Amino acid sequence: MKRLCAVLVLLMASGGVLHPQEVSLEYRVKAAYLYNFLLFVEWPAGSTSDPLTICVAGGRNPFGGVLEETIRGERVGGRPVTARVIRQPDDACHVVFVPEGAAAGAYIRAASARPTLTVGESPGFIGMGGIVNFIRDGTNVRFEIDPMTAERAGLRISSRLLQLARVPEPS
Numbered sequence: 001m002k003r004l005c006a007v008l009v010l011l012m013a014s015g016g017v018l019h020p021q022e023v024s025l026e027y028r029v030k031a032a033y034l035y036n037f038l039l040f041v042e043w044p045a046g047s048t049s050d051p052l053t054i055c056v057a058g059g060r061n062p063f064g065g066v067l068e069e070t071i072r073g074e075r076v077g078g079r080p081v082t083a084r085v086i087r088q089p090d091d092a093c094h095v096v097f098v099p100e101g102a103a104a105g106a107y108i109r110a111a112s113a114r115p116t117l118t119v120g121e122s123p124g125f126i127g128m129g130g131i132v133n134f135i136r137d138g139t140n141v142r143f144e145i146d147p148m149t150a151e152r153a154g155l156r157i158s159s160r161l162l163q164l165a166r167v168p169e170p171s
Contacts, residue, residue, distance in 0.1 A: 096111055
């Protein structure tokens, strides 16, 4: 948790040092969150192959090089962390970030059969079956998590992460 706070403070204080004016502060913060989600999510024993992969769906990468910079050289549970952009659902993704405007339903349906953390930023993403959704709260980036959908996907989300999230009411 301290690492998450430190990364966010560093990003806010950097004023664009990582990639000047290329990527908005919002996406720098989201990149830090995506990496930190890896630290607080447990995948089933059978899904421990290297590396942990964060995929950005839809072929459009709103992160520029910031996500790669954020995860460069990082390891989680001894496993290296990688990121890539995908144009269609891919079985090799541990986390799938679906930017607003991408076909969220297709990625959510494809991920529902395996232990994949689906993360979006569109209204209704959780209602479509996504697990984590970024939401804007004024100038802040917050997130909501559906722990029941995560559990059905075989993922265990740390209570420490759930304490930071908004948890939608069961429907």
